[in-house]
Amino acid sequence: MKNTFLLLAVLFTFGLNGYGQVANQPDDIELCDDVLNDGIEAFDLTATNSQILGAQDPFEFIISFHLTLADAQNGVLAIANPAAYFNVVNPQAVYVRLESIANGNFDTTSFALIVNPIPSPTTPTPLEVCDDDNDGFTEFNLNDKDLEIVNGEPGVTISYYETLSGAQSGDPSLALASPYSNVIASLQTVYASVQNDITGCINTTPLDLVVNNTPDTPTADFFDALVVCDNDVDGFASFDLTINDASVLGTQNPSDFWPITYHETESDAGLGMNAISPATNYINTSNPQTVWVRLAHIATGCQRITPFELIVEIGCPVIEQEPDDIFINEGDDNGLAVFDLTLSEPEMLGNQDPLIYLFSYHVTFDDSVNGENDIATPEGYQNIANPQTIYVRLSNDNTGTFALTNFDIETDGILGIDEVTTTNFVIYPNPTGDEIVISSRDFESTASIYVFDLQGKKVISETNTILEEELRLNISQLKSGMYFVQILSEGVIRTERIIKK
Numbered sequence: 001m002k003n004t005f006l007l008l009a010v011l012f013t014f015g016l017n018g019y020g021q022v023a024n025q026p027d028d029i030e031l032c033d034d035v036l037n038d039g040i041e042a043f044d045l046t047a048t049n050s051q052i053l054g055a056q057d058p059f060e061f062i063i064s065f066h067l068t069l070a071d072a073q074n075g076v077l078a079i080a081n082p083a084a085y086f087n088v089v090n091p092q093a094v095y096v097r098l099e100s101i102a103n104g105n106f107d108t109t110s111f112a113l114i115v116n117p118i119p120s121p122t123t124p125t126p127l128e129v130c131d132d133d134n135d136g137f138t139e140f141n142l143n144d145k146d147l148e149i150v151n152g153e154p155g156v157t158i159s160y161y162e163t164l165s166g167a168q169s170g171d172p173s174l175a176l177a178s179p180y181s182n183v184i185a186s187l188q189t190v191y192a193s194v195q196n197d198i199t200g201c202i203n204t205t206p207l208d209l210v211v212n213n214t215p216d217t218p219t220a221d222f223f224d225a226l227v228v229c230d231n232d233v234d235g236f237a238s239f240d241l242t243i244n245d246a247s248v249l250g251t252q253n254p255s256d257f258w259p260i261t262y263h264e265t266e267s268d269a270g271l272g273m274n275a276i277s278p279a280t281n282y283i284n285t286s287n288p289q290t291v292w293v294r295l296a297h298i299a300t301g302c303q304r305i306t307p308f309e310l311i312v313e314i315g316c317p318v319i320e321q322e323p324d325d326i327f328i329n330e331g332d333d334n335g336l337a338v339f340d341l342t343l344s345e346p347e348m349l350g351n352q353d354p355l356i357y358l359f360s361y362h363v364t365f366d367d368s369v370n371g372e373n374d375i376a377t378p379e380g381y382q383n384i385a386n387p388q389t390i391y392v393r394l395s396n397d398n399t400g401t402f403a404l405t406n407f408d409i410e411t412d413g414i415l416g417i418d419e420v421t422t423t424n425f426v427i428y429p430n431p432t433g434d435e436i437v438i439s440s441r442d443f444e445s446t447a448s449i450y451v452f453d454l455q456g457k458k459v460i461s462e463t464n465t466i467l468e469e470e471l472r473l474n475i476s477q478l479k480s481g482m483y484f485v486q487i488l489s490e491g492v493i494r495t496e497r498i499i500k501k
Contacts, residue, residue: 021061023098023107026051028091030114032201039090039115045082048111052096062099072097072108090115116199121158121192122151126208130302134213136185142178145192145207155197160190160207167191167204186211212300215252218293221458222247225288225309229316229401229455235287237312241279242477244308246461248293258296269294269305280477287312316401317357317394319454320350322482323407333413335386341378341409348394348405356398362391365484365495368404369456371395383409389495403454404484406497427485431499434476438487440494441469447489449473454482475500 026048031041045065052063064078065085071077072095079085079094092113099106124145131138142160150156159175161167162183166174170193182188188209195202222244228237241262248260261275264285268274269292276282276291289310296303323344328337341361349357360374363384367373368391375381375390387410395402425440438449443466451460451473459478464471466489473485478500486495 021056021098021100021105021107022054023096023109024052024054025109026096026111028112028114030116030199032199033115033118035118035203037117037120039117040086040088041115042084042086043113045079045085045094048096052098052109060101062097062101064097064099066095066097069095069108069110071095073106075099075106087113087115116196116201118201118203119153119156119194119196120151121149121153121194121203121205123205124148124192124207126210128210128212128300130214130300131211132214134216136211137182138211139179139181140209142176142180142190142207149192149194149205149207153194156194157197159193159195161193162190164191164204164206167193168202170195170200170202180209182209182211212297212302214302215257215295215297215304216250217304218244218248218306219250222306223308225311227311227313227401227455227457229318230312230314233314235312235314236283239282239284239310240459240477241276241282241291241293243457243459244293248295248306256298258298261294263292263294266292266305266307268292270303272296272303284310284312313399313401315356315396315399316455317352317396317403318350319348319392319394319403319405320352321347322405323348323392325408325410327409328411330411335411335413336382337409337411339381339383339409341375341381341390344407348392356396358395358397360393360395362393365391365404365406365452365486367391368393368406369452371402381409383411386411386414391495402456404452404456405454405482406484406495425494425496427496427498431501432475433501434474436473436475436485436498437470438473438485439470440487440489440492442489442492443469443471444490447471447487450486450488451475451478452484452486454484459483 029043029047031043033039033041049063053061065082066072066078075097093110094113095108095110097106097108127140127145129138129140146158149158160178161174161176176190189206190209192205192207193202226239226243228239230237245260261272262279263269263275272294290307291310292305292307294303294305326339326343328339330337342359345359360371361378362368362374371393387408389406389408391404391406393402393404427436427438430436446463446465449460449462449464450458453459460475462473480500483498483500484495485498486493
């Protein structure tokens, strides 16, 4: 009886295998799959050694790993390179043999190898943003691409990084805040990190940030209000909004843009909705009134919305009768004479109040439009060319509105080369209906053409190519009346009066 108790004590002390070794069950090893997402990865089985041993002395035991329990129990066919073992199925069981060096006694346990799939993000289309100041830098709302990248995959979280290594780490301290301002002009690649909420497995995908230019700001003369004279004093008039097209487009290629549109509200302009039609004959709804013009790029959709004012002026001046040309024959053939430029004022003024409606006379058309450099003594003016065009401005002293006209002065003799220049410049037909032809031997390859109405408002602005010393200008959109045509070509400037039938 005494011996039986001794045997039980020995078994209790040393374990069923006779020596007391215990192979503790380690945690399963979980790895995230690589980009192939094939369920096969390299596992370091020896990473479980400390868990298998527990508090037991590692120098007293041999640990081996096997594909079957029988192999582990028999101590055969141990995995040759347990520090870099590629699983053959997923998940896969691995069996452990813990063997005493002293006496060969052993114990077994097992754990699983698990390869967790990584998320499957979609490679997104570029995130494109329009750049208001066209410096190549702007803000991006990175989260605008979340749904496209995740593509319906559940249980994942997305974040963005400037570098691929940062995205692969998933380190929250390196993640980009959104909105994000790019640090590389025009085109920069950032990286989306998509992480499984349960396994922590990460996959990445690049995201291109593209900064698209916004159409250029309209030229300076665009911001001048469109002013129309109202002679029936009701505060409403017809505006040709398309007069601003040339200033809005500037030097940009018109084929790059959708047609220019005009809108009564800023929100309509921003959405490209409810364009004013026809824009060539728009009746204002208030006075003054703000309208918005929209210029949108075809390729990128980037647009610029710009407001400008419509103003209906009451009491605008009117040239009641065109002035007569003045000819003086002094008989000295020197081409010079003193002219009274005011001779036609009564006919031009008609019944308008001479205390309110004031005349000024100018040597150039631009000066008459701008109200600058008026001739100081128009009653006694000596010509500087023969013949010479004099430009007349009739202004309302209260409102600043004005009307324009011109006439020629001429005397006997030849002065300078103006007569030669005059014969070298022809506009026809005049009067005209839809088109004028401008011909001059002084033309170079191109010419800028500006058409002004009698209030000095620029109604046409074009740059045309010269073909065989001629250029053609379509004026079919203009209302009937008198206009000034100004042509600039390689330093040559001419201004002529035409009549649109």
